[in-house]
Amino acid sequence: MTVTIDSDGSGEHANTPGGSASVSPVDAGAPGDLRTSRAKLVVRRFARNRNALIGLVVIVLLYAAAFLSPLFAPWSYTELDYDNFLVSPSGSHWFGTSKVGEDMFALVMRGLQKSLTIGLLVGLISTSLSAIVGATAGYFGGWVDRAMMWLVDLLLVLPSFLILAILSPAFKGKTWLIFVLLLGLFSWMITARIVRGMTFTLREREYVKAARFMGQAPWRIIVKHIVPNMASLLIIDATVNVGAAVIAETGLSYFGFGVQPPDVSLGTLIASGTESAQTFPWLFLFPSMFLVVFVLAVNVVGDGLRDAIDPNSAGGRRKDRRKARKEYQDAKDKARANAPALAGKEAS
C-alpha cells in the first residue's frame, strides 16, 4: 500500500484497488516539497477537466470584457443615440439599441460590471462569514451552535429573497454597497452549515485532539488546524457562492428590489427587456445570455474544483473497525448536513 495525497484533510487516502498510487512514501524516493506537488496535482487534475478550464477562461474573459470594453466600445452607456431607437444589432450598435436610444452593448457591459462586482463581493463576504460562524459553532458546540442552527432553520422558513424584498425600501436611493452588505449578510447560512458539519468531524480528528492536549488555545486551533483543512471546501464554496450571489442580485434587481436606477445591472436590463422579448429580442437576449454564461461558467468551475481537490477516495484498503464505524456515521451525518447545503445553492 502506498499513500496518496490527503484530500481535504478528511484523512482519506486514495488507493486504487491494487494498492498503488501516485505519490509514494518518503523512502521509496518521494518527490520534493509536497506543498507544490499537492498544488500541482490539483492543478493537473483541474486542467485535465476541459470543461472547467473553458469555464475559467470564460469567467476571465467576462471580467475583462466588463471592465475593459468601455475603453474601446463606440458608445458609452450614458450616451443616447437619438437617430436610432430600437434598432437591431449592427456594426455601430453591436447589441442594438433600446427604445430611448441607449447602446445595448454599453449597457450590458455596464450591467455585467455591476453584477460581477456585486457577485464577487457578496461571494467573499458570505463565504468569510460562513467560515467564521460555522467554525465557531462547530468547534464550541453548545448554545452558540444551537443558536446558529436555529437561525439557519428560521431562514429556511423565511427565505432571504423575501427579507431582502421587504428591506428594499430601506436602501432605495442609497448606495448599492448597502445592498451588497445586506445580500452578503443573508447568504451565509448554507455554507455555514456545511462548515459546521465539517468542523464537527475535524474537531474529533486526532491532530486537533493532540493540539488540545498539548495546551493549544481554542482560537489558535481553529486558525491553525481547522480552517486550513477546510480551505478546499471554502474555495469551492466561494466560487459557487459568487454564482449564487449573481443570481440573487439579478433576481432582486429584476423586481426593482436590488440595484436602483440610474445604476443598471443585468437584472434590471433583463426586466426591462422581458416585455419585448418576442418583438425586440436583443433587449432581452443579450443581458440574459451574459448572465447565464457567467453563472454556468462559475458552476462548471466549481464542479471541476471539487473533482480536482477531492480525489474520489476509499479504496480496497483494510479498514480498521472503528474507522469503518466512524465512516458510516460520518456518511450519515454528511447526508443530513449536505441536504440543506445542496438546497438553495442555486436558489435565486
Place this chain on the structure above:
Amino acid sequence: MIGFLARRLVNYVILCLVATFLAYLLASLTFDPVAILMQRNPPPPEAAIAAKRLALHFDQPIPLRFVHWLGGVVHGDFGRTVTDHNVGDELLPRMGVSLRLFLVGVTVGVILGVILGVVSAIRQYKISDYAATVFSFVILSTPVFVIGPLLKTGALQVNDWLGTEYLKFTGEQTPGFDGSWLASLGDRLRYLIVPTLTIALQQIAYYSRYQRSAMLDVLGSDFLRTASAKGLTRRRVLFKHGLRTALIPMATLFAFGFGLLIVGGTFTEHIFGWYGMGDWLIVGVNTQDANVVATVTLFVAVLVLISGWLSDVLYAALDPRVRV
C-alpha cells in the same frame, strides 16, 4: 416515532410564528405607506393622513400591532390593505393559484428528476449521462426570469406551427370562458402547461443532480456487492437495493427544494400574469403594505413547514434507522 413527529411539528409552528413576526417587524420598520399617500397630487388633507395613520394602528408599538394582527388571523381576519381592502378576501383565490402551480410543478419535478438522476447514475459517463448533466447545469444556471420568457417564445413557435393558439400563457384561464367543467378544465390546462414547465424544469434539474450523486454513492456501497453476491440480477440489485436506499437522502432534500420552488414561483406568476401569492408579495412591497407582506410570509412559512414535516415523515418511512 409519533412523538418525534409531533415535536417536530411544534418546532415548525414556533419557527413559523417567529418568521412571520420578523417579516412583520421588518416591514413595519422599513415601510412607510403614508409617505406614498403624501406623494399624491394634490396632497391629501392633513386629517385624511391622520385618519390613515390611525386606521393602520400607527399609534401602537409594532409588537402590539403584530399581536393585534395575529389575533385577527386566528379568527380568519388578515387585516386590511393600505388601500383598505380586506386581505382575507384576496387570500383564498391567490392561494389556489399558487398551490396549483406549486403542486403540479413539484410533482412533475420530483418524479422526472428522480428518473433522470437514476438513469444518469446507472449509465455514468455514457452519452445520456453527459446530456443530463449538461441539461441540469444549464437549467440551474438560468434564472426563472430568463427561462420563462424563453419558453414563451418557444410556445409562440409551437402555436405558429400548430396554426392555432393552443398554448396560452397570459393569465390562467380565458376570461369569460363558458362551457362544461371538462371543457373548462381543458381550457385551464392550456394555460397551465407553459408556466408549469417553467417551474418544473428547474425542479427536474435540481432533483436529478442530487439523485444522481445519491445513486452513485449507493452504487459503490458494500451492500450492493452483497446483493450481487447473492445471485440477484443486476437490474434487481440496482432497483430493489440501490434505488430504494438512494431515495433516502432525497427525502431531506425535498424540504429544501421547496424554497427554490417558492422563489421560482414568484417569478413565474409575475411573468405569466398569474395573480398568486408571489405576485401579491411584489404588490405588497410596492405598496408598502405590512399586512399583505406578513400574510404572504405566513403562507410561505406554512408551506415550508408542511414540506419540512412531510420530509420528516417521508424520511422516517424510507429509513428504518430513524424510526425510533
Place this chain on the structure above:
Amino acid sequence: MTAAQTMFDEQAPSENGPVLRVSDLTVSFPSESGRVQAVRGLNYEVSAGEVLGIVGESGSGKSVSSLAVMGLLPQQARISGSIKFRDRELLGLSDDQLSKIRGKRISMVFQDPLSALTPVYTVGDQIAEALRAHGHSMSKQQAHNRAVELLDLVGIPNAANRAKAFPHEFSGGMRQRAVIAIAIANDPDLIIADEPTTALDVTVQAQVLEVLKTAQEVTGAGIVIITHDLGVVAGFADRLMVMYAGKAVETGQVDEIYAHPRMPYTLGLLGSIPRLDAEERQPLVPIEGQPPSLVDLPPGCPFAPRCPMVVDACREAEPPLSDVDGSEQHRAACIRANELIAEDPDAAEVFEVEAVEEAAIAKVPREQRPIVLSVNELVKHFPLTKGAVFKRRVGTVHAVDGVSFDIRAGETLGLVGESGCGKTTTLMEILGLDTLMGGDIAILGNLTTSLTKQSRREIRRDMQVVFQDPMASLDPRMPIGDVLAEPMQVHGYSKQKIASRIPELLDLVGLRAEHAERYPAEFSGGQRQRIGIARALALEPKLIVLDEPVSALDVSIQAGVINLLDELKAKLELAYLFVAHDLSVVRHIADRVAVMYLGKIVEIGEVDGVFGDAKHPYTQALLSAIPIPDPVAERSRERIILTGDLPSPANPPRGCRFHTRCFTFAALPEDKRQRCLDEEPVLAAHGDDQQAACHFPRARAVL
C-alpha cells in the same frame, strides 16, 4: 444441528477434482499514474471440503483476485487468464449467467459487516431473498422459515424474532453471522470469505470463525479465507498461499509453511507477530519499507527492496514459484530458498534484529519507584440521548464505572478489553485534566481537580499522547517540522532550541532530519506513527498515553513501531499507559496489564501472572480467543467461545457484570449462582501482584 441435516446434503458434491481452478489470472486497473497490475499471474485451486488461506499485506491483491472469481470487479478492470469452476470457464460469462452461479454455487462473505447489508430491509428478508433468487419454487413463507433456521444455525439467539430486525439493530458480529447465513443459504460448493473477522473484536472473531467452521461442515464446501493475520488461519486452513505484489510467493500445507517458511517474506511475516505463547520477550521482526508500487514494477523479485537476503541476481528476473523441500505441495518463489532449507534460521537472525536492553530503572523494585499516574475510582457516565432535533435523555451510559490503577516510573501498563468497554473514555478523562464525575486522578502527585494554571501547563508537558490512526493524527496541512514544533511553541521553547530539537527527535524515531520539510501525506502509516511518537517526545515527558498505537498498521509495520516503543522506553525511562485490544501486543510490551469489562477492571496485575495464570473467566476467554500462529498448537487448543455480545453499557447486568456471558457461572450449581447475580465481585488479591474480581476464580489452561 438437526436443522442443518434437513437443509444441506451432507455429502460432499459427487463430482471429482477441484471446485475452483484459477490459472494465470491477471487483473489490472487504470489509474492516475498508469495501469495498476493488481494481480499478476495467479494460480491456485481449491477442492471440495478444503480450506485455502490466502495471506498478504494490504494491497497484495487478495481481494481483487477473489472478486474476480465472483465476477464482481468494477467494469474498468481488465482481466485475463482463466477461472474454472467445476470445469466451467467463468471469465467471459454474462451477468445473467453469472448471477445463476453467484450465491448458489459460489458465495462470498465480505470484510465489513457494518455496511454489508442493505439498511432498509430486514435481515430475515435479505436471507430469504437469497433463497428465492435461486429456488424459484419456494414460497415466501417457506423462504422465511428457512431464513429463520439459517439464522439459528449461525447462532443468532431467538432467531424467529431477530429475523424481523433491521441490520442497524444487529451488532457487528451478528451482522457477520447474517452475512454467513446468506452465504450458505443455497448450500454452495465454494465460499470465499474476504477478511471476515478483521473488523471484529477477538472474542467475536472466535465466534465467527466457529460459525464458518460449522458452515463448512454442513455444506461440505471448499473455503477460501483471506486474511492479513497469520494467526487467524493457522488453525483453520489446510493449505496456505502467501501473496506479495499480486503474485503467490509461497504455497503449501499450513504445517509446513509455519514450521519451515522458505521465502524470506513469509519468514518475516511470521517473525513480526507478537505471540501470546512467547515465554520470554523476543524482539519482533519488522519488515522495513513498503510493498512496491504496482505500476511499472521493476524486473526481478518484487520483494528485493525489503529483503535482508537480497543479492544482485534477485534483481535480474522474477523468481518463479518452484518446489522446495522436494515437495510438490510446498513451493516458494525465491532464488535463495535452498539456503533457507539448509540452515532453517529463525526470522530474527535473517532480519538481524536484536533484543532491547532493559532500562536501569526497571531494575529498581516497583515499590521504590515514584508513582507517575494514579487513577482512583474513576467514574464517567454519558447521557444516552435519542432524537436528532430534540435530544431527550433516555438513559445513562456507564462508560467508566469505578476504575482504579496506578503506573510507576519506567513502567508500562496495558489496558485491554473489547471495544466499547470504556478504554478510550478512561484515557480521555485522564488527558482532559478537567473536573471528574467521580473519583480522582493524580498525575505526578498532582490531583487534576486542584490544578493551578501553572501546574496544568507542567502536566501538559509531562504527559503526552499518541493516537491510534496514523492518518488522522497529523495535520495534513503542516510540514513535519511544524508538527513537531507545535508543542514546543505552546510551551515557550526558544526558536533555536526548537530548531535543534527537531532533527534530534526525528533521529530518535528512526527518521532523517531532512524529513522535517515534508508533509504527512508523503509518509507511510508506520512512518506517520513514528512522527506521532516524536511529537509526543518533544517535551521530554515522563508519561505517554498510547491509544491503540499499532492497531491500524499492518503486522510487519506494527513490529517496527513496537520495537521503537520498547527501545524508547528503555532509553528515556518513560512510563506508558498502553491501550489496546490486542492481547498479544500487550503481552509483548507491557509490564502490567489491566483487563476491562463494561467500565470496570476485572483483573489486573503483572503480565506473566495474568497471562500465565488468569483468574477471571473473562480474561481466560480473551486469551483463549487470540489465535496463535502455530497450526499444531492451534489445533490442540480448546477454545472458550463467549456467547453473545458485550451487553449495553447503558444497562449493565446486575451483580457480576459478566454473568450473562460467563462460562464458569453457567457451570455453577444453582445455589452458588445466586451470589454472582446479587453481589458485585470486588478485586481480590491472588499472589503478589495480581487481582481479579470474581467470586469463583479458578485456573484454566487457555494457550
